[in-house]
Structures are given as structure tokens and as C-alpha cells.
Amino acid sequence: MKAYNESWVNNRAANAKIKAWELEGVLKESEIEPLEDQFYSPNVYVWMGLFFFTSIAISFCSGLFLSLIGFSENSSVLGVVLVIFAGGLLFVLETFIRNKKLYWSGIDNAMLYCILGFLIAAFYVFTSSFSPPFYVFSIVYFIFSLPFIYRYAEPFIAANTAISLFIFVSLILFEFSIFKPLLPFVLIVISGGLFLFLQRTEATLYYKKAVLFTSVVSASVACLASNFYVVKESNEALLKTDFVGVSSVGFWVLSFTVPLAFLFFGLKKKDRVSFLVGLVGLEASVVAVRIYFDFFPTEWALIIIGLLLGVFAVFFLKFLQKTKCGITSATSRKEGLQNIEGIVFSQAFHANDGSNSIEFGGGDFGGGGASGDV
Structure with a gap:
């Protein structure tokens, strides 16, 4: 069961699209009445203030209570109190x-973050006498956060859940020396598999940001795990080994192959997330080449690369003014006009129960309907 009113979430996305159409001149102002949305969701500056002061208030109240009672760090009673804190805060959250x-x-x-923090702290207190390895806490966080993702769809919790999974896998492999060299390949396979799974998942608007953040994390981990600089420096620091011969060449190939795969996947599927992550990963691979192979002085390298990027940017902006293979740099309004009909129909028949929600996305890569939009 979801915590937030899903029909309002869908209506909020529809209202944002209607506002964008009004600004673009596709619609006249107030031509379509806003759909019902009674959520309180402030701008980013107010959000930061509310987040900061709420965190301070929770920390102050819980810390003051614990200091007055005077529980010791390893007391099992402390774990019970932390669970009670989490339960009480969850009740307050649901009420709010x-x-x-x-x-x-x-x-x-x-x-939400404080509730998860209290639960993890309680688990630490309960298991402090056993001194479990750190990977146990990462998998416990992964398990604890799953119901919160389902109910609240909070994007940062979803991203941290994916990170905890990668940490768990990494630490498990490090427990066995024979598997340590396989860590980059395992991370590439798991992160790439997770990314493809998320891409094939038909996520509703309620979970769209959670899926987006998790996709960014998984794609970034795949690019990092394949980057020659990251792998080489990590091996030297953790395994005290260096790359020579075939292994060195193999990771140079991976360093460019994986980002290019995300880049072409983004172009083919018109997905901004994979395209941008692949672009950044490819840039990181070029930087790695620069670090290990000093062809030009730094000043000349920066000038040449800057000029090339500028020429490519101008060329492709002009080249893609007309759609080429479904890709364009111009804003697409075709998708917008198609969705206007759906909004008018939904508004006329009061179909705002979430079952007939309007799904945005699927337009041209450069237009307003690209699947990477949030």
C-alpha cells in the first residue's frame, strides 16, 4: 500500500506538463483547469530548510532523552528504545x-532517513556482542529499506539501497582472496543487469524517480568498475598488484566498451540517463588515457579537446535540427499535442483515480518527451 495519494502524484505530473505547454505557447493560459493536487511540496530552498531543522529536532529530542536516561552503548535496552523511536517516528510520519x-x-x-537510521542503530546495538562484519549491515540496510521504497518511493533511499547491494557484493568477494580479482567483472555484470532490469520495468509515475535514481547509480557503478584508472589504483591499494600484459589491455578495452555501450543504448532507446552516464564514463576513460599516456602538455591538450568538443557540439546541433533516426535537437510538440487530448478526456469524465493516469515520455530524444525527463 502506498503512503501518498497516487492519483495526486499523477495529477501533479499532468499539471507540470500543462504548465510547460502554456509556457511554450502550445496551450493558452487557463485553457485547461489544473487537476486536483493538494500536496504540500515546497521549493528546493524551503525543502532544504525543513529537512535541516527536522533532522536537528529529531536528533535533539532523541539525544536529550537518551542522555537523561543514561543508557550505555551496549545495553540491549538501548536497542529496544531505538526501535520505539523508529516506531513512534513512523506513526508521526504517517499522521503528517x-x-x-x-x-x-x-x-x-x-x-524517513531517521527511521532507517534508528533501525540500523538498533540492529548494531543488538548484535554488538557478536561483532558482525560490515557486509552484514549493508545487507540489513538493503532488507530494511525495501518496504520503505515500496510505500514511499523515496529516490535517495532507492539509490542508497542499490549502493548497499554493491557494497555487500564487494565485501563478500573480499572475504575470499581467490575472488578478489573478479570484483570488477562481478560489479559490471550485477550493475549492468540491474540497469537493464530497471529499463524493462514499466514503472508508474509514483516510482519513476526512484527507478531513475537507481538507474543512475547502477550505470555509474558499471562505468566505474570498468574504468582502467579506478581498477588499477584500487588493485594497487587493496591487492598490492599491478596490471601487466593481457590484463592491462583487457581493462583498457573495457574502459571504453562499457561507456560506449551505455552511450549507444541511450541513443537507440532515446534514454537520457544511459546516454549522459555513458558520455561521462567515456570522458573518464579519455582522462585515464591522459593520465597514463602524456602525448601533449596539459595546456595544449585542454585547448585541443575544448576546440574539438566545441566543433562537435555546433555540428550536431545544426545536423540534428531535422530528425535523424528518431533523434533531434529540436523540441518535439507532437507528443504534447497527443497528450492534451488525453488530459481533456480525463478532466471531462473526472477520471482522476489513477487508473487512467497520463504517462509522459516516449518522444524524440531531444524533445520534451524523452524518457530521461523527471
Whole structure:
């Protein structure tokens, strides 16, 4: 069961699209009435303030209570108190969402992070006498966060959950010396598999940002795990080994192959996330080449690369003014006009229960309907 009103989430996305159409001149102002959305969701500056002060308030109240009672760090009673804190804060969070109509307002985000923090701290207290390895905490965080992702779809929690999975896999492999050299390949396979799974998942608007953040994390891990500089320096620091011969050539190939795969996948599927991550990964690979092979002085290298990037940018902006293979640099309004009909129909028949929600995306890569939009 979802914590937030899903029909309002869909309506908020529709209202944002309607506003964009009004600014672009596709619609006249107030031609379509805004759909129902009673959420309280402030701008980014108010969000930061509410998040900061809520976190301070929770920390102050819980710390003051614990200091007055005076529990020791390893006391099992402390673990029970932390669980009670988490339960009480969860009750307050649910009450605020229901009565104050919060939706990622900073207050509910801070409460969610604190609830997870209390639960992890309670687990640490309960298991402190056993001194479990760190990978146990990473998998416990992964398990604890899954119900929160399902109910609240909080994007940062979703991203951290993916990171905890990668940490767990890395630490498990490091427990066995024979598997340590395989770590980059395992991370590439898991992160790439997770990315493809998320791309094939038909996520609703309610989970769209959570899927987006997790996709960015998984694609970034794949690019990092294949980057020659990251792998070489990590091996020297952790395994005290260096790359020579075939292994060196193999990772140079991977360093460019994986980002290029994301780059072409993004072009083919018109997906901004994979395209931009692949572009950044490819840039990181070029930087790695620069670090290990000093062809030009730094000043000349920066000038040449800057000129080449400028020429390529101008060329492709002009070249893609007309659609080439479904890709364009111009804003696409075709998708917008198609969705206007759906919004008018939904508004006329009051179909705002979430079952007939309007799905945005699927337009040209350079237009407003690209699947990477949030």
C-alpha cells in the first residue's frame, strides 16, 4: 500500500506538463483547469530548510532523552528504545502525510532517513556482542529499506539501497582472496543487469524517480568498475598488484566498451540517463588515457579537446535540427499535442483515480518527451 495519494502524484505530473505547454505557447493560459493536487511540496530552498531543522529536532529530542536516561552503548535496552523511536517516528510520519498532505517536503524525507537510521542503530546495538562484519549491515540496510521504497518511493533511499547491494557484493568477494580479482567483472555484470532490469520495468509515475535514481547509480557503478584508472589504483591499494600484459589491455578495452555501450543504448532507446552516464564514463576513460599516456602538455591538450568538443557540439546541433533516426535537437510538440487530448478526456469524465493516469515520455530524444525527463 502506498503512503501518498497516487492519483495526486499523477495529477501533479499532468499539471507540470500543462504548465510547460502554456509556457511554450502550445496551450493558452487557463485553457485547461489544473487537476486536483493538494500536496504540500515546497521549493528546493524551503525543502532544504525543513529537512535541516527536522533532522536537528529529531536528533535533539532523541539525544536529550537518551542522555537523561543514561543508557550505555551496549545495553540491549538501548536497542529496544531505538526501535520505539523508529516506531513512534513512523506513526508521526504517517499522521503528517495523511493530515498535512506532505509529499517529499523535506519533513517526511528527514523522518524517513531517521527511521532507517534508528533501525540500523538498533540492529548494531543488538548484535554488538557478536561483532558482525560490515557486509552484514549493508545487507540489513538493503532488507530494511525495501518496504520503505515500496510505500514511499523515496529516490535517495532507492539509490542508497542499490549502493548497499554493491557494497555487500564487494565485501563478500573480499572475504575470499581467490575472488578478489573478479570484483570488477562481478560489479559490471550485477550493475549492468540491474540497469537493464530497471529499463524493462514499466514503472508508474509514483516510482519513476526512484527507478531513475537507481538507474543512475547502477550505470555509474558499471562505468566505474570498468574504468582502467579506478581498477588499477584500487588493485594497487587493496591487492598490492599491478596490471601487466593481457590484463592491462583487457581493462583498457573495457574502459571504453562499457561507456560506449551505455552511450549507444541511450541513443537507440532515446534514454537520457544511459546516454549522459555513458558520455561521462567515456570522458573518464579519455582522462585515464591522459593520465597514463602524456602525448601533449596539459595546456595544449585542454585547448585541443575544448576546440574539438566545441566543433562537435555546433555540428550536431545544426545536423540534428531535422530528425535523424528518431533523434533531434529540436523540441518535439507532437507528443504534447497527443497528450492534451488525453488530459481533456480525463478532466471531462473526472477520471482522476489513477487508473487512467497520463504517462509522459516516449518522444524524440531531444524533445520534451524523452524518457530521461523527471
